[in-house]
Amino acid sequence: MARLASSRWSIVLGLAIVIAALPFLFPSNYYFRVAAIVNIFALAVVGLNLLMGYAGQVSLGHAGFMGIGAYSVAIGSAHFKLHGLLAMLIGAALAGLVAFLVGRPILRLKGHYLAVATLGFGLLISMALANEAAWTGGPDGMGVPRLEILGYRLRGPDTWYYISGGALLIGVILALNLIESPTGRAMRAIHDSEIASRVAGIDVAAYKLRIFVLSAIYASVAGSLMAFLNGHITPDGTAGFLRSVELVTMVVLGGMGSVVGAIVGAAVLVILPQALTIFHDYEHLMLGLIIMVSMILLPRGIVPSLLARLRGGGA
Amino acid sequence: MSFPLLETDNLSIAFGGIKAVDSVSLTVQPGKIHSIIGPNGAGKTTLFNLISGLYQPSSGRVKLGGEDVTGLPPEQLARRGLSRSFQNLQIFFRMSACDNVMVGRHRHEKTSMLGHLFALPSVRAENARSRDLAMGLLERVGLAGVANKEAGSLSYGALKRLEIARALATEPRILLLDEPAAGCNAIETEEIDRVIHDVAKSGIAVLLVEHDMRLVMRISDHVLVLERGKSLVSGTPETVRNDPRVITAYLGTFGTEEANRA
Ligand SMILES: Nc1ncnc2c1ncn2[C@@H]1O[C@H](COP(=O)(O)OP(=O)(O)OP(=O)(O)O)[C@@H](O)[C@H]1O
Numbered sequence: 001m002a003r004l005a006s007s008r009w010s011i012v013l014g015l016a017i018v019i020a021a022l023p024f025l026f027p028s029n030y031y032f033r034v035a036a037i038v039n040i041f042a043l044a045v046v047g048l049n050l051l052m053g054y055a056g057q058v059s060l061g062h063a064g065f066m067g068i069g070a071y072s073v074a075i076g077s078a079h080f081k082l083h084g085l086l087a088m089l090i091g092a093a094l095a096g097l098v099a100f101l102v103g104r105p106i107l108r109l110k111g112h113y114l115a116v117a118t119l120g121f122g123l124l125i126s127m128a129l130a131n132e133a134a135w136t137g138g139p140d141g142m143g144v145p146r147l148e149i150l151g152y153r154l155r156g157p158d159t160w161y162y163i164s165g166g167a168l169l170i171g172v173i174l175a176l177n178l179i180e181s182p183t184g185r186a187m188r189a190i191h192d193s194e195i196a197s198r199v200a201g202i203d204v205a206a207y208k209l210r211i212f213v214l215s216a217i218y219a220s221v222a223g224s225l226m227a228f229l230n231g232h233i234t235p236d237g238t239a240g241f242l243r244s245v246e247l248v249t250m251v252v253l254g255g256m257g258s259v260v261g262a263i264v265g266a267a268v269l270v271i272l273p274q275a276l277t278i279f280h281d282y283e284h285l286m287l288g289l290i291i292m293v294s295m296i297l298l299p300r301g302i303v304p305s306l307l308a309r310l311r312g313g314g315a
Numbered sequence: 316m317s318f319p320l321l322e323t324d325n326l327s328i329a330f331g332g333i334k335a336v337d338s339v340s341l342t343v344q345p346g347k348i349h350s351i352i353g354p355n356g357a358g359k360t361t362l363f364n365l366i367s368g369l370y371q372p373s374s375g376r377v378k379l380g381g382e383d384v385t386g387l388p389p390e391q392l393a394r395r396g397l398s399r400s401f402q403n404l405q406i407f408f409r410m411s412a413c414d415n416v417m418v419g420r421h422r423h424e425k426t427s428m429l430g431h432l433f434a435l436p437s438v439r440a441e442n443a444r445s446r447d448l449a450m451g452l453l454e455r456v457g458l459a460g461v462a463n464k465e466a467g468s469l470s471y472g473a474l475k476r477l478e479i480a481r482a483l484a485t486e487p488r489i490l491l492l493d494e495p496a497a498g499c500n501a502i503e504t505e506e507i508d509r510v511i512h513d514v515a516k517s518g519i520a521v522l523l524v525e526h527d528m529r530l531v532m533r534i535s536d537h538v539l540v541l542e543r544g545k546s547l548v549s550g551t552p553e554t555v556r557n558d559p560r561v562i563t564a565y566l567g568t569f570g571t572e573e574a575n576r577a
């Protein structure tokens with residue numbers, strides 16, 4: 001079971017089955033909507049996990065890239081009348097370019113310094129989005145024209161559930177491929193010993209930058225999907241600091257260095273607040289408590305800790 | 316007459332006024348084992364750090380295969396065929412033993428990230444080739460049995476040999492080994508001895524720092540004694556062993572240190 005859960009194709013197959021089967025359990029559109037949000041966050045978190053969990057570089061500003069993806073779609077289709085998909089591609093390229101330019105100077109920093117620098121970057125993006133009201137509608141946000149493909153308007157949460165599920169599946173396959181490649185080994189090596197990596201011929205700075213750019217593109221695509229799903233976006237909702245913290249929490253809670261963990265982390269953090277509304281006033285208290293207890297009981301994150309227990313032969 | 320593969324010319328570095336390495340010149344020939352010995356703090360590891368590009372010398376030059384490589388970073392030296400192991404292990408602890416060695420293949424692998432993302436057939440073939448080579452090297456250092464174990468779970472002696480396997484995976488022209496036998500038992504030391512021998516025989520130049528004197532005297536072609544950053548004596552194992560200055564240095568600091576180890 002433990003080995004099954006970590007082999008590449010069983011992960012992909014398992015995820016595909018879950019995505020295809022879940023709708024049979026959904027009593028209403030509301031469930032499709034929540035599940036679509038899970039897919040979208042999971043996509044961003046799979047990308048961020050490549051950076052944090054595998055390459056060992058923290059980013060506290062990753063929602064900034066989600067914001068770039070979301071607003072590229074909104075501005076591209078509203079102001080420039082671009083096709084939504086084209087706007088999404090432009091957003092991904094833009095996020096990659098911004099990550100490349102920002103990453104070069106700040107990825108030289110390590111640990112807390114890198115955390116604060118990326119945090120600053122995230123704030124910068126959300127401030128810019130809030131201030132450029134003529135383009136973005138300011139803090140109140142802006143509407144996102146519906147995506148139209150071959151004359152069909154894609155609007156229902158069920159449609160976006162399947163689209164985001166497909167995107168997540170592709171994102172997972174690419175991430176798993178990467179991890180088992182020379183690039184993947186290089187980034188895991190950098191995490192454990194930069195010195196030994198360099199002596200093995202790895203250009204550490206170049207690899208950190210590559211992974212940063214890749215994770216930014218993941219976040220941007222997720223941001224674009226979020227914009228399409230919601231039909232309305234705000235700077236705080238897409239690029240805000242709390243969003244960045246949420247993404248990092250999903251990575252750590254689900255399990256650093258685990259693709260499945262990234263998905264589980266996203267699912268837990270999206271679904272829990274919905275489920276906890278039954279506690280009314282104590283909702284946030286319960287959420288915080290559950291996160292704390294989970295980290296204490298499963299310190300390496302939900303998936304790696306549980307897998308370790310399975311391997312250990314225990315229950 | 317073969318030309319030297321590695322040459323240092325009056326290499327020096329100081330830390331806060333203390334000259335850790337002071338005008339050290341040495342040459343290493345392909346296929347030869349050149350050892351550096353000396354008491355603790357003599358500057359052996361610092362000399363390695365200078366040669367492998369981790370430290371910048373305050374003066375002096377390093378030549379690799381006739382090319383001046385002074386000040387080049389380690390990753391560029393790796394591409395020119397220099398590799399090393401570390402006295403204070405630098406292991407990828409969260410990766411399997413096999414993956415550790417596969418990282419050593421990096422400079423021989425294609426680096427197109429797009430190819431890696433889409434797991435193109437050529438990438439998969441290359442992965443398989445790297446894995447085979449890594450397994451062969453693990454076999455060579457006696458670690459085939461733990462290839463799929465996480466490196467963090469291996470014993471100290473195993474990790475020492477894992478470092479050698481990883482360094483060999485880069486297919487170096489020159490290999491720097493910093494106390495490869497430290498902390499290893501007799502059987503492991505013998506295994507390391509044999510590996511170093513084979514490596515040199517295959518034409519790779521070996522620069523060795525080692526405290527195990529019997530090992531050094533047995534396998535070295537040339538020995539350099541460092542003391543307080545300076546080269547004290549240099550020559551064949553025979554000359555070095557019989558040099559009165561070395562005997563003093565040994566009986567002085569080195570002897571007691573060896574005794575402490577026992
Ligand atoms: N980065 C550094 N900063 C300051 N001092 C250093 C640094 N690296 C080495 N030194 C000093 O340089 C001297 C030589 O140290 P080095 O580690 O090279 O000795 P060594 O010959 O390898 O000793 P050992 O046999 O214990 O490994 C020591 O006095 C050490 O404290």
Ligand SMILES: [Mg+2]
Binds near residue numbers: 359360361402
């Ligand atoms: Mg040393």
